[in-house]
Amino acid sequence: xxxxxxxxxxxxxxxxxxxxxxxxxxxxxxxxxxxxxxxxxxxxxxxxxxxxxxxxxxxxxxxxxxxxxxxxxxxxxxxxxxxxxxxxxxxxxxxxxxxxxxxxxxxxxxxxxxxxxxxxxxxxxxxxxxx
Amino acid sequence: xxxxxxxxxxxxxxxxxxxxxxxxxxxxxxxxxxxxxxxxxxxxxxxxxxxxxxxxxxxxxxxxxxxxxxxxxxxxxxxxxxxxxxxxxxxxxxxxxxxxxxxxxxxxxxxxxxxxxxxxxxxxxxxxxxx
DNA sequence: TTACATAGTGTTATATTATAACAATTTAAA
DNA sequence: TTTAAATTGTTATAATATAACACTATGTAA
Numbered sequence: 001x002x003x004x005x006x007x008x009x010x011x012x013x014x015x016x017x018x019x020x021x022x023x024x025x026x027x028x029x030x031x032x033x034x035x036x037x038x039x040x041x042x043x044x045x046x047x048x049x050x051x052x053x054x055x056x057x058x059x060x061x062x063x064x065x066x067x068x069x070x071x072x073x074x075x076x077x078x079x080x081x082x083x084x085x086x087x088x089x090x091x092x093x094x095x096x097x098x099x100x101x102x103x104x105x106x107x108x109x110x111x112x113x114x115x116x117x118x119x120x121x122x123x124x125x126x127x128x129x130x131x
Numbered sequence: 132x133x134x135x136x137x138x139x140x141x142x143x144x145x146x147x148x149x150x151x152x153x154x155x156x157x158x159x160x161x162x163x164x165x166x167x168x169x170x171x172x173x174x175x176x177x178x179x180x181x182x183x184x185x186x187x188x189x190x191x192x193x194x195x196x197x198x199x200x201x202x203x204x205x206x207x208x209x210x211x212x213x214x215x216x217x218x219x220x221x222x223x224x225x226x227x228x229x230x231x232x233x234x235x236x237x238x239x240x241x242x243x244x245x246x247x248x249x250x251x252x253x254x255x256x257x258x259x260x261x262x
Numbered sequence: 263t264t265a266c267a268t269a270g271t272g273t274t275a276t277a278t279t280a281t282a283a284c285a286a287t288t289t290a291a292a
Numbered sequence: 293t294t295t296a297a298a299t300t301g302t303t304a305t306a307a308t309a310t311a312a313c314a315c316t317a318t319g320t321a322a
Contacts, residue, residue, distance in 0.1 A: 008288090008299065027279065041302065046280065051299090062193040063250065065279065065308095079254070084240055095240055103234055107253075109215055109226055115253035119194065122238075122246035123210070139270060139317095158308065172273065177309065182270090196279095196308065264322085271316065279308065287300065292293100 007057075013037050014048040015069070018058055024066030024092050061085070061092055063121050072096045079117040080105060086126035095122070138188075144168050145179040146200070149189055155197030155223050192216070192223055194252050203227045210248040211236060217257035226253070 007015060013034055018025050025033075031045045039045060049067060052058040058067050059081050072094050082095040082104075100120075108114050138146060144165055149156050156164075162176045170176060180198060183189040189198050190212050203225050213226040213235075231251075239245050 010300075042280070043282095043303095044301070047299075062252070084244070084246065093240075097238075097240070100238060104251075104253075107228075107231060109224075109228070109253075111258060113215070113255060113258075115215065115255040117254040118251060119254075120235075120249060120251045121193070122235075122240075123248040123250075124244060124246040127242060127244075141271075173309070174274095174311095175272070178270075266321085267319090269316100269318080271314100273313090273315105275311085277308100277310070279306100281306070282304085284302090285300100286302105287298105289298075290296090292295085 007052075008048075010039055010044055011048045011051055013039065014045060015052055015057055018052075018067055019069040021068075023090065024061050024064060024068045026064075026066045030067075059083075059094070061121065062119060064090070064092070066092075068092060068094065070094065081118070082120040082122070084122045084124065084126075086129055087123050088125055088129040091126050091128075093126075095120075138183075139179075141170055141175055142179045142182055144170065145176060146183055146188055149183075149198055150200040152199075154221065155192050155195060155199045157195075157197045161198075190214075190225070192252065193250060195221070195223070197223075199223060199225065201225065212249070213251040213253070215253045215255065215257075217260055218254050219256055219260040222257050222259075224257075226251075 014030060017030060017033055027042065027045050027049065031039065031042055034045070049058070053060055056070055058069050060067055061083060063085065080101055082097070082100060084093045084095055104118055104120065105116065106114065145161060148161060148164055158173065158176050158180065162170065162173055165176070180189070184191055187201055189200050191198055192214060194216065211232055213228070213231060215224050215226055235249055235251065236247065237245065
């Protein structure tokens with residue numbers, strides 16, 4: 001479970017928008033959508049995004065420069081993320097697999113180094129697009 | 132082993148530069164470095180980068196918007212990549228672990244879907260920066 | 263060898279993503 | 293209450309990436 005943070009006004013507005021979105025949202029699309037709520041500048045969006053990522057309420061899909069809400073309630077470590085991405089429809093799903101996260105959290109490189117933080121993006125075709 | 136492709140002039144110039152670099156290179160840094168060789172515009176760089184990524188000669192580090200040469204000669208599937216990234220010095224190393232790639236190539240999500248293509252980025256501190 | 267398709271090139275302009283710098287305000291803790 | 297830390301609002305600008313178009317090279321098949 002996430003540590004509870006009281007979101008500020010801008011953070012709440014932007015989180016709500018991302019949380020309602022069925023797909024990852026890009027920063028300038030977020031900006032466009034919240035302008036009627038008084039958020040006028042890119043920086044206001046990016047600052048809220050940075051904070052929301054930091055506290056684990058949202059994740060950034062690095063290969064897409066887009067953001068989705070975290071729906072992984074068992075996600076202890078907000079910094080360990082895994083997603084599947086459909087290369088046709090661009091649907092993105094957060095993967096919550098105890099096995100996978102355990103494997104990656106325990107993975108050691110050649111030098112015996114372990115990493116608590118990672119981002120994994122799988123690419124393929126979703127059920128719909130495969131048919 | 133990579134299928135042999137004859138690189139074009141621009142592709143070769145840009146690959147050589149990235150291949151010699153001890154660290155991932157960003158597109159505009161590449162551009163700056165190859166201007167004396169007659170490559171003048173961003174698009175010339177991006178086109179070569181796209182092709183080099185496509186044929187597996189280089190990889191893109193998504194979280195850094197930077198490119199490194201593939202030094203993983205056993206990398207059958209150029210589309211299955213894993214890196215460790217030092218959060219202090221930004222050193223990036225390609226991970227070649229048969230165990231890891233086997234695990235990820237065989238990973239199935241909830242719906243039983245397997246993914247041949249993935250990108251994994253681990254974050255931590257490298258040996259030097261840990262001390 | 264010619265003709266054709268495919269891939270690559272060069273160029274200008276522009277779109278998209280993200281941060282710097284600074285002043286003012288709010289919040290939370292000592 | 294006072295003080296430090298975080299957040300906000302704002303303008304300007306940096307950094308990353310693609311669109312569109314005309315032209316050129318290369319390989320292949322008739």
